[in-house]
Amino acid sequence: MSVNGGASSCSSAELERLLRDVRGGAVDVEEALRRIASMQEGDREARGLMSQEVADLGYAQLDLGRQRRTGFPEVIYGEGKSAEQLVGIFRRLTENADRVLATRVSADKAAAVLAEVPGATYESIARCVTWFREPNVPLHDGYIAVVCAGTSDLPVAEEAAVTIACMGSRVEKVYDVGVAGIHRLLRRLPVIREANAIVVVAGMEGALASVVGGLVSKPVIAVPTSIGYGASFGGLSALLTMLNSCATGVTVVNIDNGFGAGYSAAVINQNRTKGAES
Structure with missing residues (x-):
């Protein structure tokens, strides 16, 4: 929906409640306009933030904000990706996260990543490639x-x-x-x-x-x-x-x-x- 030509982050239900409050006298017109303007500003900030949190590599759209939202960076699923794609994704993630994990990586593709990403390690039985900015130590009890x-x-x-x-x-x-x-x-x-x-x-x-x-x-x-x-x-x-x-x-x-x-x-x-x- 749009108000005064601008997109708003409020849902139709939220807007309906606000208009009912105006009609019922619980909210005056000036306050309603202020709330709508605040919603619009929040929506513009959210869109700007989200656009900055996506890295477009052409073959992949990397979610750079996942660690901030969920506590752990986006994980790479290696199966089906070429060695070049894995290297590109891995290197980009190391620029934005303190750790990177890629699963289902074959030995030959892992070798390509290790050659291009200093500090990366291959766990051959698990078929995982890991990288840590700092030495990995347990962060949680138990x-x-x-x-x-x-x-x-x-x-x-x-x-x-x-x-x-x-x-x-x-x-x-x-x-x-x-x-x-x-x-x-x-x-x-x-x-x-x-x-x-x-x-x-x-x-x-x-x-x-x-x-x-x-x-x-x-x-x-x-x-x-x-x-x-x-x-x-x-x-x-x-x-x-x-x-x-x-x-x-x-x-x-x-x-x-x-x-x-x-x-x-x-x-x-x-x-x-x-x-x-x-």
């Missing part, structure tokens, strides 16, 4: 446990662990503790229970998430992996098992989405720390 069923699930678990570390939380890795030998899980239970959030990564039938969910009082983020024989249907079997878990407090992300699980767990830990400080 830790997040990443619990992995089998060695074949490690790439997804490591993607979660790298993401968590990049976001400023400490990680405790509890690997190769699948339900086929549940005693391996039980002997690590004290470490898992002390975590502020738990990421559980499992393929095959995906039962590990339900087992962990029934033993802890912390939020569990379950990650089904595509690991398994034919009837696992590329992770669909594990996904459905986790979605149908009878254990409470289990939330499920998409198949092989270690990044999404790690990000969510890190936000939980970050907000828990803020709550403890307030």
Whole structure:
């Protein structure tokens, strides 16, 4: 909508309420005009701010304001991007953020980024490239446990662990503790229970998430992996098992989405720390 030829940030509902207040005598005309002018000015400032927070690289529109809004910069999804595109995006983000994370990056593309971005590091199992302006240290109290069923699930678990570390939380890795030998899980239970959030990564039938969910009082983020024989249907079997878990407090992300699980767990830990400080 527009008022006096200018765009306004107020919605039609807000404007209708204002006009009703004018008609009812609760707001006089001068005050209504002042409020509308203030809305218009705020809208102009917001448009200017948003235009400055987008970097147009032609092949990518980078969200430079994401760290200010959400606490963490835009993350690069490397799959499908060329080495040249990855380098361009990575270098531009290093100019505006204190840390950069790229996921699903192959070794050859990672080599191209490392050659052009001093200080960048490649985590080969996780397939992640990271960069920090200052040495990366935990910013939040407590830790997040990443619990992995089998060695074949490690790439997804490591993607979660790298993401968590990049976001400023400490990680405790509890690997190769699948339900086929549940005693391996039980002997690590004290470490898992002390975590502020738990990421559980499992393929095959995906039962590990339900087992962990029934033993802890912390939020569990379950990650089904595509690991398994034919009837696992590329992770669909594990996904459905986790979605149908009878254990409470289990939330499920998409198949092989270690990044999404790690990000969510890190936000939980970050907000828990803020709550403890307030």
